[in-house]
Amino acid sequence: MSKDSALTGLTLRSALDGLANRSFSSEEITRAHLDAIEGARALNAYVVETPERALEMARASDARRASGDAGPLDGAPLGIKDLFCTEGVESTAASNILRGFKPTYESTVTANLWRDGAVMLGKLNMDEFAMGSSNETSAWGPVVNPWRARGGDADLTPGGSSGGSAAAVAADLCLGATATDTGGSIRQPAAFTGTVGIKPTYGRCSRWGIVAFASSLDQAGPMGRTVEDAAILLRSMAGHDPKDSTSLPVETPDFPAFCGQSVKGLRVGIPKEYRVEGMPAEIEALWEQGIAWVRDAGCEIVEVSLPHTKYALPAYYIVAPAEASSNLARYDGMRYGLRVEGANLIETYEQTRAEGFGAEVKRRILIGTYVLSAGYYDAYYLKALKVRRRIADDFDQAWEKVDALLTPTAPSAAFALGQKSDDPVAMYLNDIFTVTVNLAGLPGMSVPAGLDAQGLPLGLQLIGRNLDEGTLFSLGSAIEKAADFRAKPQRWW
Numbered sequence: 001m002s003k004d005s006a007l008t009g010l011t012l013r014s015a016l017d018g019l020a021n022r023s024f025s026s027e028e029i030t031r032a033h034l035d036a037i038e039g040a041r042a043l044n045a046y047v048v049e050t051p052e053r054a055l056e057m058a059r060a061s062d063a064r065r066a067s068g069d070a071g072p073l074d075g076a077p078l079g080i081k082d083l084f085c086t087e088g089v090e091s092t093a094a095s096n097i098l099r100g101f102k103p104t105y106e107s108t109v110t111a112n113l114w115r116d117g118a119v120m121l122g123k124l125n126m127d128e129f130a131m132g133s134s135n136e137t138s139a140w141g142p143v144v145n146p147w148r149a150r151g152g153d154a155d156l157t158p159g160g161s162s163g164g165s166a167a168a169v170a171a172d173l174c175l176g177a178t179a180t181d182t183g184g185s186i187r188q189p190a191a192f193t194g195t196v197g198i199k200p201t202y203g204r205c206s207r208w209g210i211v212a213f214a215s216s217l218d219q220a221g222p223m224g225r226t227v228e229d230a231a232i233l234l235r236s237m238a239g240h241d242p243k244d245s246t247s248l249p250v251e252t253p254d255f256p257a258f259c260g261q262s263v264k265g266l267r268v269g270i271p272k273e274y275r276v277e278g279m280p281a282e283i284e285a286l287w288e289q290g291i292a293w294v295r296d297a298g299c300e301i302v303e304v305s306l307p308h309t310k311y312a313l314p315a316y317y318i319v320a321p322a323e324a325s326s327n328l329a330r331y332d333g334m335r336y337g338l339r340v341e342g343a344n345l346i347e348t349y350e351q352t353r354a355e356g357f358g359a360e361v362k363r364r365i366l367i368g369t370y371v372l373s374a375g376y377y378d379a380y381y382l383k384a385l386k387v388r389r390r391i392a393d394d395f396d397q398a399w400e401k402v403d404a405l406l407t408p409t410a411p412s413a414a415f416a417l418g419q420k421s422d423d424p425v426a427m428y429l430n431d432i433f434t435v436t437v438n439l440a441g442l443p444g445m446s447v448p449a450g451l452d453a454q455g456l457p458l459g460l461q462l463i464g465r466n467l468d469e470g471t472l473f474s475l476g477s478a479i480e481k482a483a484d485f486r487a488k489p490q491r492w493w
Contacts (some may be wrong), residue, residue, distance in 0.1 A: 003032070004031075004032040004035055004036065005032075005036075005172070006449075007024060007028065007029045008033055008172040008173070009172050009227050010029075010175065010177045011130075011224075011225050011228070011229050011234055012076060012224055012225070012228075012229035012399035013158055013226070013228050013229060014072070014452075015062025015075075016072075016074075016075075016076060016232070017173050019075040019076070019174040020070070022065075023178075024056070024074030025062045025075070026059075026061040026062050026065070026074070026077075026119060026188060027058040027062055027234065028138050028159055029058075029075065029077060029175075030054050030055060030058035030074075030075075030077045030121070031055070031058075032241065033077045033121055033175075034049075034051050034121065035176060036171075036172055037049060037121065037122065037450055039493075040146075040171055040173055040493050042144065042493040043139065043144045043146060043165045043167050043168075043171055043493055044141055044142065044143050045078065045079075045163075045167040045168040045171065045173055046121070046123065046124055046125065046142060046164065046168065046173070047082055047092070047094065047123050047125045047138075047140045047164070048082070048089060048090050048122050048123040048450055049121070049122040050089055050121065050123075051276075052121045053089070054077065054119050054122075055081070055122060056121065057094065057114075057119040058075060058077070059116075059120065061074045061075040061117050061119060064066075064117065065180070070117060071112060071115065071117035072116045072117070072118040072232070072235070072236060073116040073233075073236055074116070074117030074118075075119060075120040075231070076118050076119060076175050076176070076277050077118075077120075077121050077174055077175055078113060078115070078119065078120065078121065078173035078174050078175060078176050078177060078178070078233075079116045079123075079124045079165060079168045079169075079177040079178075080110055080123055080124060080163070080177070081123070081124045081162055081165050081177065081178050081179050081180060082094055082123040082124055082125065082126055082164070083130055083180050083207065083210055084107040084109060084110050084210055084212045084220075084446060085103035085105060085106065085107045085110075085209040085374055086106060086107070086110055086120065086123065086411055087103055087105055087106040087171055087377060088103075088104075088105065088245075089103075089120075089123065089163040090123065091103050091211070092123075092139070092140075092356035092429055093129050093130070093211040093280075094126045094127065094128045094129070094138040094140055095129055095139050095331075095356065095357065095358065095361065096139045096141055096338060096356050096357075096358070096359055097333075097337050097338045097339070097352070097353070097356025098211075098336070098356075099139070099337065099338060100337070101221045101272060101290045101337050102387055103209070104434075105196075106209060107208060108206035108208045108241045108243060108244065109178060109205055109206060109207075109209070109210065109220050109237045110209070112176065112237055112238075112239060113178070113233075113237065116235075118190070119172075121174050121416075123430070124162075124164030124177060125138050125141075125163060125164030126161045126162060126163060126164050126165070126356075127160040127161035127163065127185075127232075127360070128360065128361050129187060129213050129324070129328065129361050129491070130162075130180055130182055130185055130211075130213040130218070131161065131213060131324070131360050131361055132160040132161050132363055132427070133160045133161070133162070133184070133185075133188060133427050133430040133431060134157040134160045134415075134417070134420065134421065134427060134430075135157060135158055135161065135163025135485075136157065136160070136417060136418075137160075137188075137358050137361070138163075138358070139358060140166040141181060142163075142166050143157075143158050143163040143164050143416050144158070144167070144493075145157055145158040145159075145166075145167060145170075145192060145193060145414050145489075146158075146167055146171035146193070146489035146491075146493065147192075147455075147456055147457060148414050148490070148492060149456060150454050150455035150491070152454070154240065154417075154458070155415040155416065155417045156192075156285050156415065156416055156418055157192065157300045157414055157416070157417055158193050158414065159188045159189030159192035159410070159430075160188070160189060161178065161180070161182075161189075162177075162185050162186055162197070162223065163189050164177075165177035165178065165186075165295075165390070166179075166189030166190060166193040166195055167187065167189075167193060167194065167427050168194050169193070169224060170193035170488075172236065173312065173453050174222055174226075175225075175229070176222055176223065176224040176232075176233045177223045178220060178222060178228055178237065178242055179220070179222065179223050180195060180210060180213075180218055180220050180221070180294060180341030180408060181199035181218075181219055181221055181234065181434075181438065181444075182214050182217045182218050182219075182221075182320060182407075182438060183320060183431045183434060183435040183436075183438050184194075184430070184433075184434025186198065186221045186388040186446070187409050187410075187434050187437075187444055187446035187459070187461055188374070188409060188414065188430055188431065188446070188482065189223070190223055190408065190409070190459055191410045191446045191457065191458060191459025191461075192413065192414040192456075192457065192459075193414075193484065193487075194212045194232045194448040194457030194487060194488075195223055195224065195225075195227060195448065195475070196223065196227050196229065196445070196446065196448065196480075197222070197223045197230065197446050198219065198221045198222065198223050198230050198234060198443065198444070198445040198469065198472065198476075199219055199221045199437065199438070199443060199444050199445070200219060200220075200221050200234060200238065200443050200469055201219075201248070201441060201442065201466050201467045201468075201469065202216075202217075202219050202246070202438075202441035202442075203219075203246050203247055203248035203441070204238050204250075204252075204443070204467070204469070205219060205220040205221065205234075205238050205239075205247075206239070206240075206241030206243065206244040206247045206249060207220070207244050207247070208241055208243040208247075209221070209390045212327040213320070213324055213327065214319065214320040214321075214322075214323035214324055214327070215246075215327060216246075216319070216323060217316075217319070217320060217439070219255040219438070220237060221234065222237060226480065227259055227316055227432065227445075227447060227473055227480050228256055228259040228260075228473075228477065230257065230445070230473075231256040231259055231473045232256050234255050234268050235252060235254065235255045235256060236471065238252045239252050244413075245336070248467070250467060255331060255470065255473055256473075257359040257475040258469075258470040258474045258477075259473050259474070259476075260470070260474075260477050261474040261477075262298070262338070262474075263294065263297050263298060263299055263474050263475050263478045264295075264297070264298030264299070265298060265300070265441075266299045266300070266301045266403045266404065266471065266475065267299065267300045267302050267403050268291075268294050268300070268324055268402060268404055269302050269303070269304035269398055269401065269402035269404070270291060270301060270302070270304065270406060271304050271305065271306045271309065271398070271405055272303055272305055272308050273305065273307065273310065273409060273410070274306075274407045274433060279408075279411060280411070280412055280452075281352045281476075282413075282452045282453065282458065283408045283411060283412070283458065286408065286458050287406075287407070287408050287460070289449070290460040290479060291406065291483035293478070293479055293483065294406060294475065294478060294479065296482065297449070297478040298481065301476075302371075302401055304401055304402060304405070305398075306391070306394040306398060306436065307393070307394060308387060308390040308391045308393075309391070309436055311390075312387075312391055312432075312436045312439060313428060313432060313435055315384040315387040315391070315439060316382060316431070316435040316438070316439060317367070317397045317472075318367075318371050318380050318383075318384035319385065319388060319439070320364070320367040321365070321367040321371065321383050322371050322381050322384075323368070324364050324365060324367070324368050325364070325366075325367075325368030325369045325372065326367045326372075327367055328357075328361070331353065331356065332349050332352060332353065333348055333352030333353075334357070337354045337356065338355065339352055340352045340355050340356075342489075343391045360424075363424065369463060371384075388440075391436055391439045391440055395436075395442060395463075399465050402469055403464075403465070403468075404462055404463060404464045404465075404471050404472065405462070405463040405464075406460060406461070406462060406475075407463065407465075408433055408457065408458075408459045408460065408461060409433060409446040409458075409461040410433065410434075410457075410458075410459065411430065411433065413452045413457065413458055414456050414457075415425035418469065421425075422436075433461060434461070436452075436463075437463055441466065441468060442463055442464060442465070443463070443465075443467075443472055444461055444462065445461065445464075445467065445469075445472045445473075445476050446460070446461050447459060447460050447462065447479045447480055447483070448480075448483065449479060449483045449485065450483060450485065452486055455487075457485075457487065460479060462475050462476055462479075
């Protein structure tokens with residue numbers, strides 16, 4: 001193993017320890033990651049690389065360490081999903097309509113990371129405006145999963161929308177990454193790539209400076225190699241922000257302190273509605289294995305019912321596009337981004353949007369506009385909001401009996417690129433286990449728990465009470481310890 005791959009293969013925790021005891025400098029570990037990114041362009045994980053900025057930030061970090069002034073993330077090279085606005089660095093949300101847009105401001109989440117000393121390696125690829133479950137809707141082309149099926153050479157999806165974040169963490173192209181989750185966009189890619197991803201409680205991380213998809217569902221969170229790495233990142237990313245009216249005015253707990261804590265006596269719920277028809281036997285077996293692991297760790301297993309689960313996907317695919325059609329109305333070629341001149345104002349609007357938005361974004365804008373239109377508002381949008389309320393009530397009733405829920409993260413392992421892109425409904429079904437969590441605003445986490453028959457990673461999902469990410473970190477580290485998941489993708493790129 002070369003020194004470079006020894007550095008890029010570290011967990012965030014061990015990298016921070018190595019930086020603290022001067023085993024290597026931030027400049028050394030940053031250069032190692034920049035070289036790895038250069039050698040992995042076949043994965044298409046990064047859409048913008050920022051080597052000069054990264055080295056500048058790394059040298060500044062080394063100077064802080066030398067003067068004894070290091071922050072909690074000082075010197076750690078991270079990747080940033082291209083949904084987060086970064087000052088002076090192109091931020092496109094993977095859409096042609098924002099090509100060339102360089103914000104004059106910094107998102108609150110990334111500003112928090114830089115405050116704590118992290119280093120930016122670049123911007124990570126994603127589904128356009130975070131709309132997708134396979135990272136195939138990006139204007140920059142799909143991200144390729146670093147994992148391959150045993151004996152196969154087909155390119156697989158890394159999941160979406162945070163596919164670039166997941167692939168970069170799995171392929172050792174950063175120590176951790178920012179991501180966002182609207183209906184499962186952190187947890188499903190984490191499951192597909194053998195990484196850890198947590199969507200925190202709605203309002204735990206500020207949405208200010210993050211390009212909006214569906215404002216009542218979007219939430220930023222971290223992706224890392226281990227549960228502890230995700231906890232370290234979330235501690236820095238979270239915090240109240242007066243610039244975001246939905247940001248919760250609560251203290252940020254010391255999330256890493258929960259990792260490794262005893263889970264003895266915790267009641268873990270198993271929702272019977274998640275046992276869906278046609279679920280692959282491997283997913284079922286993994287779930288049973290997860291139940292056995294938490295039972296062996298001292299948890300009590302309780303069957304619970306979430307009766308409105310079956311309505312979650314249809315409700316989500318009404319609420320999310322409705323909010324998207326409203327949020328994306330601002331992209332009209334006037335103030336920033338792409339402008340296609342027409343003979344008059346209306347034509348300019350039409351041509352800009354026709355050329356700037358991809359097919360999936362157009363599909364969701366049209367759905368959203370339809371469900372909000374006169375005559376359909378009550379039949380669709382209002383009804384979906386009522387269902388959303390019922391889903392939240394189901395969880396409230398479950399919390400009277402249990403402390404957390406355990407479910408599969410996704411209904412399958414990673415599938416081949418192009419396999420579902422012609423069938424939007426088949427693609428939407430990928431979110432079947434994750435969307436309920438967004439509709440209810442709860443924290444959810446995916447932990448890698450095993451491999452399927454083709455040698456591809458599978459994840460287990462933990463769902464917790466509002467603002468109780470701590471219990472998820474404790475349970476997640478118990479599952480992580482029991483699963484002892486050490487598999488890595490074989491380098492083919």
